[in-house]
Amino acid sequence: MIKVLFVCLGNICRSPMAEAVFRNHVKNVGLSDRIVVDSAGTGDWHVGHTPHEGTRKILDQYGIDYSGMFARQVSTEDFNDFKYIIAMDDMNVTNLTPLFPTDHQAEVKKLLEFVPKHAGGDVPDPYYTGNFEEVYEMVDEGCVNLLKYIREQQGL
Template identity: 70%
Template sequence: MIKVLFVCLGNICRSPMAEAVFRHKVKQAGLADLIEVDSAGTGDWHTGERPHEGTRRILKHNGVDDSGIRARQVRKLDFEHCRYIIAMDKSNVNDLTRWTPAEHQAEVKKLLDFVPKHNGGDVPDPYYTGNFQEVYDMVDEGCDRLLAYIREKEQV
Protein backbone atom coordinates (compact mmCIF):
# COMPACT_ATOMS: atom_id res chain seq x y z
CA MET A 1 0.00 0.00 0.00
CA ILE A 2 1.30 3.45 -0.96
CA LYS A 3 0.47 5.85 1.88
CA VAL A 4 0.18 9.59 1.29
CA LEU A 5 -0.15 12.06 4.17
CA PHE A 6 -1.10 15.71 3.66
CA VAL A 7 0.03 18.12 6.38
CA CYS A 8 -0.89 21.68 7.33
CA LEU A 9 -0.94 23.62 10.59
CA GLY A 10 -4.24 22.73 12.27
CA ASN A 11 -5.58 20.00 9.95
CA ILE A 12 -8.97 21.65 9.44
CA CYS A 13 -8.58 23.61 6.18
CA ARG A 14 -5.83 22.81 3.68
CA SER A 15 -4.69 19.27 4.49
CA PRO A 16 -8.18 17.79 4.92
CA MET A 17 -9.15 19.50 1.66
CA ALA A 18 -6.13 17.89 -0.02
CA GLU A 19 -6.95 14.53 1.60
CA ALA A 20 -10.53 14.60 0.29
CA VAL A 21 -9.56 15.82 -3.19
CA PHE A 22 -6.69 13.34 -3.55
CA ARG A 23 -8.82 10.45 -2.25
CA HIS A 24 -11.49 11.41 -4.83
CA LYS A 25 -8.91 11.42 -7.65
CA VAL A 26 -7.38 8.13 -6.49
CA LYS A 27 -10.83 6.53 -6.47
CA GLN A 28 -11.65 7.91 -9.94
CA ALA A 29 -8.35 6.47 -11.22
CA GLY A 30 -9.26 3.03 -9.83
CA LEU A 31 -6.29 3.06 -7.45
CA ALA A 32 -8.06 3.05 -4.08
CA ASP A 33 -6.78 -0.47 -3.38
CA LEU A 34 -3.16 0.72 -3.91
CA ILE A 35 -3.06 4.25 -2.46
CA GLU A 36 -4.15 5.19 1.07
CA VAL A 37 -4.71 8.88 1.86
CA ASP A 38 -4.70 10.70 5.20
CA SER A 39 -4.03 14.15 6.65
CA ALA A 40 -2.66 15.62 9.86
CA GLY A 41 -1.59 18.89 11.40
CA THR A 42 1.63 20.04 12.95
CA GLY A 43 -0.43 21.46 15.82
CA ASP A 44 -2.98 19.71 18.03
CA TRP A 45 -5.52 22.53 18.59
CA HIS A 46 -8.29 20.96 16.52
CA THR A 47 -7.79 17.25 17.26
CA GLY A 48 -11.04 15.34 16.65
CA GLU A 49 -12.77 18.19 14.80
CA ARG A 50 -14.32 17.97 11.36
CA PRO A 51 -12.86 20.12 8.58
CA HIS A 52 -13.58 23.86 8.69
CA GLU A 53 -17.01 24.87 7.38
CA GLY A 54 -15.40 26.69 4.42
CA THR A 55 -13.49 23.54 3.46
CA ARG A 56 -16.62 21.39 3.73
CA ARG A 57 -18.60 23.90 1.66
CA ILE A 58 -16.08 24.09 -1.22
CA LEU A 59 -15.66 20.31 -1.27
CA LYS A 60 -19.43 19.80 -1.43
CA HIS A 61 -19.70 22.41 -4.19
CA ASN A 62 -17.16 20.40 -6.21
CA GLY A 63 -18.74 17.00 -5.52
CA VAL A 64 -15.94 15.80 -3.24
CA ASP A 65 -16.82 13.72 -0.17
CA ASP A 66 -15.19 14.66 3.15
CA SER A 67 -16.84 12.03 5.31
CA GLY A 68 -14.70 10.41 7.99
CA ILE A 69 -12.10 13.17 8.05
CA ARG A 70 -11.18 14.32 11.57
CA ALA A 71 -8.26 16.51 12.61
CA ARG A 72 -5.25 14.88 14.22
CA GLN A 73 -1.62 15.72 14.84
CA VAL A 74 1.34 14.24 12.98
CA ARG A 75 2.71 11.16 14.78
CA LYS A 76 6.10 9.46 14.70
CA LEU A 77 4.47 6.43 13.04
CA ASP A 78 3.52 8.61 10.07
CA PHE A 79 7.20 8.86 9.14
CA GLU A 80 7.50 5.08 9.24
CA HIS A 81 4.31 4.19 7.38
CA CYS A 82 3.88 6.96 4.81
CA ARG A 83 5.78 6.97 1.55
CA TYR A 84 4.84 10.57 0.72
CA ILE A 85 4.31 13.37 3.24
CA ILE A 86 2.99 16.42 1.44
CA ALA A 87 3.05 19.75 3.27
CA MET A 88 1.08 22.85 2.43
CA ASP A 89 3.80 25.41 3.23
CA LYS A 90 7.45 25.93 4.14
CA SER A 91 6.65 26.24 7.86
CA ASN A 92 5.06 22.76 7.76
CA VAL A 93 8.13 21.38 5.98
CA ASN A 94 10.42 22.94 8.60
CA ASP A 95 8.41 21.33 11.42
CA LEU A 96 8.35 17.96 9.66
CA THR A 97 12.09 18.12 9.00
CA ARG A 98 12.77 18.80 12.69
CA TRP A 99 10.62 15.84 13.74
CA THR A 100 11.78 13.37 11.10
CA PRO A 101 13.50 10.31 12.56
CA ALA A 102 16.88 9.60 10.93
CA GLU A 103 15.71 6.25 9.58
CA HIS A 104 12.50 7.52 7.94
CA GLN A 105 11.66 6.56 4.38
CA ALA A 106 9.01 9.16 3.53
CA GLU A 107 9.50 11.69 0.77
CA VAL A 108 8.65 15.11 2.28
CA LYS A 109 7.65 17.81 -0.23
CA LYS A 110 5.32 20.77 -0.55
CA LEU A 111 2.20 20.24 -2.66
CA LEU A 112 3.07 23.16 -4.91
CA ASP A 113 6.49 21.63 -5.65
CA PHE A 114 4.52 19.63 -8.21
CA VAL A 115 2.94 22.70 -9.87
CA PRO A 116 5.46 24.61 -12.02
CA LYS A 117 3.35 27.76 -12.36
CA HIS A 118 3.37 28.16 -8.57
CA ASN A 119 7.15 27.66 -8.47
CA GLY A 120 7.03 25.55 -5.31
CA GLY A 121 5.25 28.25 -3.32
CA ASP A 122 2.99 27.86 -0.33
CA VAL A 123 -0.72 27.06 -0.30
CA PRO A 124 -2.20 30.03 1.62
CA ASP A 125 -4.19 29.22 4.75
CA PRO A 126 -7.87 30.05 4.15
CA TYR A 127 -8.42 29.99 7.91
CA TYR A 128 -6.82 33.45 7.81
CA THR A 129 -7.54 34.57 4.21
CA GLY A 130 -11.06 33.17 3.78
CA ASN A 131 -10.25 32.37 0.15
CA PHE A 132 -11.31 28.74 0.00
CA GLN A 133 -11.87 28.83 -3.78
CA GLU A 134 -8.27 29.90 -4.48
CA VAL A 135 -6.97 27.21 -2.14
CA TYR A 136 -9.26 24.58 -3.70
CA ASP A 137 -7.96 25.44 -7.18
CA MET A 138 -4.34 25.11 -6.02
CA VAL A 139 -5.03 21.86 -4.17
CA ASP A 140 -6.95 20.41 -7.13
CA GLU A 141 -4.11 21.05 -9.57
CA GLY A 142 -1.49 19.98 -7.06
CA CYS A 143 -3.31 16.70 -6.45
CA ASP A 144 -3.57 16.02 -10.19
CA ARG A 145 0.16 16.51 -10.58
CA LEU A 146 1.01 14.59 -7.41
CA LEU A 147 -1.05 11.62 -8.58
CA ALA A 148 0.72 11.68 -11.96
CA TYR A 149 4.08 11.81 -10.16
CA ILE A 150 3.21 8.87 -7.92
CA ARG A 151 1.80 6.84 -10.79
CA GLU A 152 5.01 7.30 -12.77
CA LYS A 153 7.36 6.74 -9.84
CA GLU A 154 5.49 3.73 -8.46
CA GLN A 155 4.55 2.31 -11.89
CA VAL A 156 0.81 2.15 -11.07
Template identity: 70%
Template sequence: MVQILFVCLGNICRSPMAEAVMRRKVQEAGLAERIKVDSAGTGNWHTGKPPHEGTRGILKRHGVDDSGIRARQVREDDFHEFAYIIAMDDSNVVNLGRFAPKEHRSEVKKLLDFVPKHLGGDVPDPYYTGNFEEVYDMVNEGCERLLAYIREKEGL
Protein backbone atom coordinates in the same frame (compact mmCIF):
# COMPACT_ATOMS: atom_id res chain seq x y z
CA MET B 1 0.14 0.00 -0.77
CA VAL B 2 1.36 3.55 -1.46
CA GLN B 3 0.49 5.93 1.37
CA ILE B 4 0.22 9.71 1.15
CA LEU B 5 -0.07 12.08 4.12
CA PHE B 6 -1.05 15.71 3.55
CA VAL B 7 0.08 18.14 6.26
CA CYS B 8 -0.86 21.68 7.24
CA LEU B 9 -0.87 23.59 10.51
CA GLY B 10 -4.12 22.61 12.24
CA ASN B 11 -5.49 19.92 9.90
CA ILE B 12 -8.85 21.62 9.41
CA CYS B 13 -8.47 23.56 6.14
CA ARG B 14 -5.79 22.75 3.58
CA SER B 15 -4.65 19.21 4.40
CA PRO B 16 -8.16 17.75 4.84
CA MET B 17 -9.14 19.47 1.59
CA ALA B 18 -6.18 17.79 -0.12
CA GLU B 19 -7.06 14.46 1.50
CA ALA B 20 -10.64 14.60 0.22
CA VAL B 21 -9.65 15.77 -3.27
CA MET B 22 -6.94 13.12 -3.59
CA ARG B 23 -9.27 10.38 -2.34
CA ARG B 24 -11.65 11.26 -5.16
CA LYS B 25 -8.87 11.32 -7.76
CA VAL B 26 -7.53 7.97 -6.53
CA GLN B 27 -11.04 6.48 -6.65
CA GLU B 28 -11.68 7.83 -10.15
CA ALA B 29 -8.35 6.37 -11.31
CA GLY B 30 -9.36 2.95 -9.96
CA LEU B 31 -6.47 2.97 -7.49
CA ALA B 32 -8.33 2.89 -4.17
CA GLU B 33 -6.90 -0.55 -3.40
CA ARG B 34 -3.36 0.66 -4.16
CA ILE B 35 -3.19 4.17 -2.62
CA LYS B 36 -4.14 5.26 0.92
CA VAL B 37 -4.62 8.95 1.67
CA ASP B 38 -4.66 10.69 5.07
CA SER B 39 -3.97 14.12 6.55
CA ALA B 40 -2.58 15.60 9.75
CA GLY B 41 -1.51 18.87 11.29
CA THR B 42 1.70 19.96 12.94
CA GLY B 43 -0.38 21.47 15.76
CA ASN B 44 -2.86 19.71 18.03
CA TRP B 45 -5.47 22.47 18.61
CA HIS B 46 -8.20 20.87 16.52
CA THR B 47 -7.63 17.16 17.19
CA GLY B 48 -10.82 15.17 16.59
CA LYS B 49 -12.67 18.00 14.85
CA PRO B 50 -14.09 17.81 11.30
CA PRO B 51 -12.76 20.12 8.59
CA HIS B 52 -13.44 23.86 8.83
CA GLU B 53 -16.88 24.91 7.57
CA GLY B 54 -15.23 26.81 4.69
CA THR B 55 -13.40 23.65 3.61
CA ARG B 56 -16.56 21.55 3.89
CA GLY B 57 -18.49 24.16 1.91
CA ILE B 58 -16.03 24.35 -0.99
CA LEU B 59 -15.73 20.56 -1.14
CA LYS B 60 -19.51 20.22 -1.24
CA ARG B 61 -19.74 22.79 -4.06
CA HIS B 62 -17.28 20.69 -6.06
CA GLY B 63 -18.98 17.40 -5.21
CA VAL B 64 -16.10 16.09 -3.09
CA ASP B 65 -16.92 13.87 -0.10
CA ASP B 66 -15.18 14.71 3.18
CA SER B 67 -16.86 12.09 5.34
CA GLY B 68 -14.75 10.48 8.01
CA ILE B 69 -12.05 13.15 8.01
CA ARG B 70 -11.06 14.28 11.51
CA ALA B 71 -8.10 16.40 12.56
CA ARG B 72 -5.10 14.73 14.10
CA GLN B 73 -1.51 15.67 14.81
CA VAL B 74 1.49 14.30 12.94
CA ARG B 75 3.26 11.43 14.75
CA GLU B 76 6.78 10.09 14.44
CA ASP B 77 5.29 6.80 13.15
CA ASP B 78 3.92 8.65 10.12
CA PHE B 79 7.46 8.86 8.78
CA HIS B 80 7.66 5.08 8.71
CA GLU B 81 4.13 4.50 7.41
CA PHE B 82 3.78 7.13 4.65
CA ALA B 83 5.94 7.11 1.53
CA TYR B 84 4.88 10.67 0.66
CA ILE B 85 4.41 13.43 3.22
CA ILE B 86 3.10 16.48 1.41
CA ALA B 87 3.15 19.82 3.21
CA MET B 88 1.19 22.92 2.29
CA ASP B 89 3.86 25.51 3.05
CA ASP B 90 7.46 26.09 4.12
CA SER B 91 6.58 26.42 7.80
CA ASN B 92 4.89 23.00 7.69
CA VAL B 93 8.09 21.50 6.25
CA VAL B 94 10.15 23.08 9.03
CA ASN B 95 7.67 21.92 11.69
CA LEU B 96 7.69 18.38 10.30
CA GLY B 97 11.33 18.26 11.38
CA ARG B 98 10.14 18.15 15.01
CA PHE B 99 8.37 14.86 14.37
CA ALA B 100 10.75 13.17 11.95
CA PRO B 101 12.96 10.41 13.26
CA LYS B 102 16.64 10.62 12.35
CA GLU B 103 16.18 8.03 9.62
CA HIS B 104 12.97 7.61 7.67
CA ARG B 105 11.84 6.63 4.19
CA SER B 106 9.27 9.35 3.58
CA GLU B 107 9.61 11.74 0.68
CA VAL B 108 8.75 15.15 2.17
CA LYS B 109 7.72 17.80 -0.36
CA LYS B 110 5.34 20.71 -0.67
CA LEU B 111 2.19 20.22 -2.74
CA LEU B 112 3.04 23.10 -5.06
CA ASP B 113 6.42 21.52 -5.85
CA PHE B 114 4.38 19.52 -8.38
CA VAL B 115 2.70 22.54 -10.04
CA PRO B 116 4.98 24.34 -12.52
CA LYS B 117 3.19 27.70 -12.37
CA HIS B 118 3.42 27.70 -8.54
CA LEU B 119 6.72 25.80 -8.21
CA GLY B 120 8.13 26.14 -4.72
CA GLY B 121 5.19 28.25 -3.57
CA ASP B 122 2.98 27.87 -0.55
CA VAL B 123 -0.72 27.03 -0.47
CA PRO B 124 -2.16 30.01 1.48
CA ASP B 125 -4.08 29.21 4.63
CA PRO B 126 -7.77 30.04 4.06
CA TYR B 127 -8.32 29.99 7.82
CA TYR B 128 -6.69 33.44 7.71
CA THR B 129 -7.39 34.57 4.13
CA GLY B 130 -10.93 33.19 3.68
CA ASN B 131 -10.13 32.39 0.05
CA PHE B 132 -11.25 28.76 -0.03
CA GLU B 133 -11.94 28.78 -3.78
CA GLU B 134 -8.37 29.84 -4.65
CA VAL B 135 -7.00 27.22 -2.26
CA TYR B 136 -9.28 24.56 -3.73
CA ASP B 137 -7.99 25.33 -7.24
CA MET B 138 -4.37 25.04 -6.08
CA VAL B 139 -5.04 21.85 -4.14
CA ASN B 140 -6.97 20.30 -7.02
CA GLU B 141 -4.18 20.93 -9.52
CA GLY B 142 -1.52 19.91 -7.02
CA CYS B 143 -3.27 16.62 -6.30
CA GLU B 144 -3.71 15.92 -10.02
CA ARG B 145 0.00 16.42 -10.66
CA LEU B 146 1.06 14.59 -7.49
CA LEU B 147 -1.04 11.58 -8.50
CA ALA B 148 0.59 11.56 -11.95
CA TYR B 149 4.04 11.74 -10.30
CA ILE B 150 3.23 8.85 -7.95
CA ARG B 151 1.71 6.74 -10.72
CA GLU B 152 4.86 7.13 -12.79
CA LYS B 153 7.28 6.63 -9.89
CA GLU B 154 5.41 3.64 -8.44
CA GLY B 155 4.43 2.11 -11.78
CA LEU B 156 0.68 2.34 -11.14
Protein backbone atom coordinates in the same frame (compact mmCIF):
# COMPACT_ATOMS: atom_id res chain seq x y z
CA MET C 1 0.02 -0.20 -0.35
CA ILE C 2 1.20 3.34 -1.11
CA LYS C 3 0.37 5.82 1.64
CA VAL C 4 0.14 9.60 1.18
CA LEU C 5 -0.16 12.08 4.07
CA PHE C 6 -1.08 15.75 3.58
CA VAL C 7 0.06 18.13 6.33
CA CYS C 8 -0.91 21.68 7.29
CA LEU C 9 -0.96 23.62 10.54
CA GLY C 10 -4.25 22.63 12.22
CA ASN C 11 -5.59 19.91 9.89
CA ILE C 12 -8.98 21.58 9.36
CA CYS C 13 -8.55 23.59 6.13
CA ARG C 14 -5.82 22.81 3.61
CA SER C 15 -4.68 19.28 4.43
CA PRO C 16 -8.18 17.78 4.78
CA MET C 17 -9.12 19.54 1.54
CA ALA C 18 -6.08 17.95 -0.13
CA GLU C 19 -6.88 14.57 1.43
CA ALA C 20 -10.44 14.62 0.08
CA VAL C 21 -9.46 15.96 -3.35
CA PHE C 22 -6.58 13.50 -3.76
CA ARG C 23 -8.71 10.57 -2.56
CA ASN C 24 -11.33 11.57 -5.15
CA HIS C 25 -8.73 11.60 -7.95
CA VAL C 26 -7.35 8.25 -6.77
CA LYS C 27 -10.88 6.78 -6.81
CA ASN C 28 -11.56 8.19 -10.29
CA VAL C 29 -8.54 6.36 -11.76
CA GLY C 30 -9.40 3.12 -9.96
CA LEU C 31 -6.47 3.05 -7.54
CA SER C 32 -8.28 3.20 -4.19
CA ASP C 33 -7.11 -0.33 -3.45
CA ARG C 34 -3.45 0.70 -4.00
CA ILE C 35 -3.23 4.22 -2.55
CA VAL C 36 -4.26 5.21 0.99
CA VAL C 37 -4.70 8.91 1.78
CA ASP C 38 -4.73 10.74 5.13
CA SER C 39 -4.02 14.18 6.57
CA ALA C 40 -2.66 15.63 9.79
CA GLY C 41 -1.66 18.92 11.36
CA THR C 42 1.59 19.99 12.96
CA GLY C 43 -0.40 21.63 15.78
CA ASP C 44 -2.88 20.03 18.16
CA TRP C 45 -5.49 22.82 18.49
CA HIS C 46 -8.17 21.14 16.38
CA VAL C 47 -7.58 17.43 17.10
CA GLY C 48 -10.88 15.57 16.77
CA HIS C 49 -12.64 18.39 14.86
CA THR C 50 -14.25 18.00 11.45
CA PRO C 51 -12.89 20.05 8.54
CA HIS C 52 -13.49 23.82 8.64
CA GLU C 53 -16.86 25.03 7.36
CA GLY C 54 -15.17 26.74 4.38
CA THR C 55 -13.42 23.51 3.41
CA ARG C 56 -16.65 21.53 3.73
CA LYS C 57 -18.52 24.10 1.66
CA ILE C 58 -16.02 24.06 -1.23
CA LEU C 59 -15.83 20.26 -1.21
CA ASP C 60 -19.64 20.10 -1.26
CA GLN C 61 -19.65 22.53 -4.18
CA TYR C 62 -17.44 20.14 -6.17
CA GLY C 63 -19.21 16.97 -4.99
CA ILE C 64 -16.18 15.62 -3.11
CA ASP C 65 -16.72 13.34 -0.13
CA TYR C 66 -15.07 14.20 3.20
CA SER C 67 -17.16 11.99 5.46
CA GLY C 68 -15.39 10.48 8.45
CA MET C 69 -12.57 13.00 8.44
CA PHE C 70 -11.35 14.35 11.79
CA ALA C 71 -8.26 16.40 12.57
CA ARG C 72 -5.26 14.69 14.07
CA GLN C 73 -1.69 15.70 14.85
CA VAL C 74 1.22 14.32 12.85
CA SER C 75 3.42 11.83 14.69
CA THR C 76 6.96 10.52 14.33
CA GLU C 77 5.52 7.16 13.25
CA ASP C 78 3.97 8.81 10.20
CA PHE C 79 7.44 9.12 8.65
CA ASN C 80 7.75 5.35 8.49
CA ASP C 81 4.08 4.63 7.78
CA PHE C 82 3.72 7.00 4.81
CA LYS C 83 5.71 6.94 1.56
CA TYR C 84 4.80 10.54 0.68
CA ILE C 85 4.33 13.38 3.17
CA ILE C 86 3.04 16.48 1.40
CA ALA C 87 3.22 19.79 3.28
CA MET C 88 1.19 22.86 2.40
CA ASP C 89 3.89 25.44 3.16
CA ASP C 90 7.47 26.09 4.33
CA MET C 91 6.37 26.52 7.95
CA ASN C 92 4.85 23.01 7.88
CA VAL C 93 8.14 21.58 6.57
CA THR C 94 10.03 23.45 9.31
CA ASN C 95 7.62 22.11 11.95
CA LEU C 96 7.95 18.57 10.58
CA THR C 97 11.76 18.54 10.50
CA PRO C 98 12.33 17.86 14.24
CA LEU C 99 9.99 14.85 13.96
CA PHE C 100 12.02 13.17 11.19
CA PRO C 101 13.41 9.88 12.51
CA THR C 102 16.98 9.41 11.29
CA ASP C 103 15.97 6.37 9.23
CA HIS C 104 12.63 7.65 7.90
CA GLN C 105 11.32 6.29 4.62
CA ALA C 106 9.03 9.16 3.66
CA GLU C 107 9.53 11.48 0.74
CA VAL C 108 8.70 14.97 2.11
CA LYS C 109 7.62 17.58 -0.44
CA LYS C 110 5.48 20.69 -0.65
CA LEU C 111 2.26 20.37 -2.64
CA LEU C 112 3.03 23.35 -4.85
CA GLU C 113 6.21 21.64 -6.07
CA PHE C 114 3.68 19.91 -8.31
CA VAL C 115 2.14 23.16 -9.62
CA PRO C 116 4.57 24.72 -12.11
CA LYS C 117 2.99 28.18 -12.12
CA HIS C 118 3.48 28.40 -8.33
CA ALA C 119 6.99 26.84 -8.46
CA GLY C 120 7.04 25.31 -5.00
CA GLY C 121 5.44 28.23 -3.20
CA ASP C 122 3.10 28.01 -0.24
CA VAL C 123 -0.60 27.15 -0.31
CA PRO C 124 -2.14 30.15 1.51
CA ASP C 125 -4.07 29.30 4.65
CA PRO C 126 -7.78 30.04 4.03
CA TYR C 127 -8.36 29.96 7.79
CA TYR C 128 -6.83 33.45 7.71
CA THR C 129 -7.54 34.57 4.11
CA GLY C 130 -11.02 33.10 3.64
CA ASN C 131 -10.16 32.35 0.01
CA PHE C 132 -11.19 28.70 -0.13
CA GLU C 133 -11.83 28.78 -3.90
CA GLU C 134 -8.25 29.90 -4.68
CA VAL C 135 -6.88 27.26 -2.31
CA TYR C 136 -9.11 24.59 -3.87
CA GLU C 137 -7.78 25.41 -7.36
CA MET C 138 -4.15 25.13 -6.16
CA VAL C 139 -4.86 21.94 -4.23
CA ASP C 140 -6.70 20.33 -7.14
CA GLU C 141 -3.93 21.05 -9.64
CA GLY C 142 -1.31 19.92 -7.16
CA CYS C 143 -3.19 16.69 -6.47
CA VAL C 144 -3.60 15.89 -10.18
CA ASN C 145 0.13 16.34 -10.74
CA LEU C 146 1.11 14.55 -7.52
CA LEU C 147 -0.97 11.54 -8.57
CA LYS C 148 0.74 11.56 -11.97
CA TYR C 149 4.15 11.70 -10.21
CA ILE C 150 3.28 8.81 -7.87
CA ARG C 151 1.92 6.71 -10.71
CA GLU C 152 5.13 7.23 -12.71
CA GLN C 153 7.33 6.48 -9.67
CA GLN C 154 5.37 3.41 -8.64
CA GLY C 155 4.56 2.08 -12.11
CA LEU C 156 0.79 2.34 -11.67
